[in-house]
Amino acid sequence: MSFYTSLNGLKNAQTDLGVISNNIANAETNGFKKSTVSFADIIAGSAFTNPKLLLGIGATVEAINQNFKQGAIEQTGNALDLVVNGDGFFTTKSAVTGDTLYTRNGAFEIDDSGYLLRGGNRLQVFPTDTTGAVTGNTPQSVQIPATNAAGAQFAGVAVSKNGVITASYADGTNTAVGMVALATFLSPGGLRQEGSSNWTATGLSGAATYGQPDSGFYGGILSGALERSNVDLSEEMVGLITAQRNFQANAKAIDTATQISQTIINLRT
Structure with missing residues (x-):
């Protein structure tokens, strides 16, 4: 399950990177309004599951919201x-x-x-x-x-x-x-x-x-x-770094899960 959880994380980080890249590309576009990505967590369980044992299985893109703040x-x-x-x-x-x-x-x-x-x-x-x-x-x-x-x-x-x-x-x-x-x-x-x-x-x-x-x-x-565009390049660059780190962290989680699986497969009785 950890593979798919981290895979969702990779996709979400990629979406975030795409939105930020579009904002940066339109920093000089008159009348452009920047967008931001909102995420929501995903929980696996049923009505009969003990709420103390509910397991999170990642996140999903909830919305890509437009910001209509006036530009310069x-x-x-x-x-x-x-x-x-x-x-x-x-x-x-x-x-x-x-x-x-x-x-x-x-x-x-x-x-x-x-x-x-x-x-x-x-x-x-x-x-x-x-x-x-x-x-x-x-x-x-x-x-x-x-x-x-x-x-x-x-x-x-x-x-x-x-x-x-x-x-x-x-x-x-x-x-x-x-x-x-x-x-x-x-x-x-x-x-x-x-x-x-x-x-x-x-x-x-x-x-x-x-x-x-x-x-x-x-x-x-x-x-x-x-x-002018309401994109703040300084803010977008910070967001770009954050999205990149999220992508790297999820990729590392997949790598760790792979190593654990490989260790289990190599166990000998």
């Missing part, structure tokens, strides 16, 4: 680089599949059709009038007109703390085109990682609840900056 903020000077300074996720929708994705990476850009997007996924906003007052509660893709009603050409864009996106035109006029819609979840740890700092909702996370930036518990929007 890096100033970029680009007006379309956005940070949620607090709780909430940007909501984006794939222009190809229509899938809804949630992200903390606010590195948006304007495409040739005027949509704000990141990686092909369009930013979702609340509709507003030209002054920035919200006119609806259903998020939609934001599209900046190439010209205003007077025919003036688009000149630039700005995003305020409360999430209002304002387009500027060559004739000096400004027009609000939407307000960033922020999403929160009852259990963000249940979100499914999709890569590229994107998540999708699951039954564990619950459905998204939308709100306006800088109101209630929703964070404000900081323009001209990006949220």
Whole structure:
């Protein structure tokens, strides 16, 4: 039994090493959230077993938990680089599949059709009038007109703390085109990682609840900056050493069990 107990330990240490390695690999990935492994012990026994004689038979991976602590903020000077300074996720929708994705990476850009997007996924906003007052509660893709009603050409864009996106035109006029819609979840740890700092909702996370930036518990929007990974390399290196030692200890336990078995087999009467 000791072989299988230590084998479980080896597998668990390998899982821990894999998670830590992924964290370290994404130390420079904007909007990335680190993960940690939780383990649970395994007990062999039945309802009729004396509780004083219950035998542990190793451990198993209970969960790989995501840590949504905010990462460091890096100033970029680009007006379309956005940070949620607090709780909430940007909501984006794939222009190809229509899938809804949630992200903390606010590195948006304007495409040739005027949509704000990141990686092909369009930013979702609340509709507003030209002054920035919200006119609806259903998020939609934001599209900046190439010209205003007077025919003036688009000149630039700005995003305020409360999430209002304002387009500027060559004739000096400004027009609000939407307000960033922020999403929160009852259990963000249940979100499914999709890569590229994107998540999708699951039954564990619950459905998204939308709100306006800088109101209630929703964070404000900081323009001209990006949220970096929340990985602490010093902490990960310590975890890496610990996982390595656990792997070595379980391997040594297997070696010891092998020597004991060999000694028993070599016994002579």
